[in-house]
Amino acid sequence: MHNESLRDLFYSHRGNLIHKWDHYFDIYEKYFAKYRGQKVNMLEIGISHGGSMQLWKKYFGANVHVYAIDINPDCKKLEEENTTIFIGSQSDKAFLENVASQLPELDFIIDDGGHTMNQQRVSFETLYMKVKEGGLYLVEDTHTSYWAEFHGGLKNPNSFIEQSKHLVDSLYDSHVIDKSKVTINEITDHINSIAFYDSIVVFEKQLRKKPFHKQIGKKTIKPYEPTELKKETWFESFMSRFKKKEEHPFAANDGGITEL
Incomplete structure (x- = not known):
């Protein structure tokens, strides 16, 4: 079992090519450290040369199974022990549904695929519920939401970032008067939190309990309303x-x- 940080493992890596922004490793450590040495089932969308799969196996240990999706048929040859690779497009809902039917419950999903708005949206909507309660769904390289060539753009309502901002309102659905303006469905019911970082959005999957409050104790002062x-x-x-x-x-x- 390696004790090095994920960043250290990355910089000492001599296997297949990996391409990561350096600041991602701080985000990874924050969310993934608790999984080290545990039995882990994860899905990575987009594997390129397969180096990231090797990195995850070094980091999490012998009990991790890396499931992966890539559109390049040549990636199938990267399959090895404790890895399963599916070939197809992440914007193909039928393909993703077929993959999901073959997967166990996942501890987390990392979308590092094509980064277009449609790819990120379709993957999220199709695969999110495959994450187990308390698990995570991470979307990487969300800076493409600001790039026209990926069908994004600043304040573009169709960008993944803007759609994710919209989902923040669903966390407050119990307090919203006009619910017609809020997305409420099975997915939003199971979003406990959304964290935005530079180029990564992290969704914590957990069925949100209905909020309630109580007053306990004696009133001692005259009420004051600002x-x-x-x-x-x-x-x-x-x-x-x-x-x-x-x-x-x-x-x-x-x-x-x-x-x-």
Whole structure:
């Protein structure tokens, strides 16, 4: 069992090619350290030359099984002990559903595939529920959400980043008055948190419990409500002035009598 950090394992790696942003390793350690030495089933979308699969096996140990998806048929030859590789497109929903039917419950999924908006969205919507309770779904290289060639763009509503921002509202669905503006479905019911990092979005999969609150203990002071909570809407302000006008048709000021 290796004790080196994932970053150390990466920089000492001499196997197949791996391509990673250096700051990813801090994010990986934060979420993956608890899995080291445990029985782990993971899925990686996009494996290129297969170096990352070798890295995961070094990091997690002998009890990890790496399932992988790549569109390049040549990647099938990278299959080795404790790895299973499926060849197909991550934007093909039927293909992904077929793969999912052959997978066990997964501790986490890493989407490091083609990085286009459609690929990330279809993969997320199709595979998210394959993650076990308490598991993770990571989408890498989400900076492509800001690039037109990947069908993204700043504030583009179809980008994965903007769609992920929209999903934040679902975490508050118990408090939202107009639920027609919030996405509520099986997936959002099982999103416990969403964390945004430079180029990575992490979803924690857990059925969210309905929030509740209680008051316990004796009240000891007079209640005080801040005036900021009593801001009137335009209509409320109009009706208030109208009511005053009915009660006092005329009011005095320094310049004489003025009608309200």
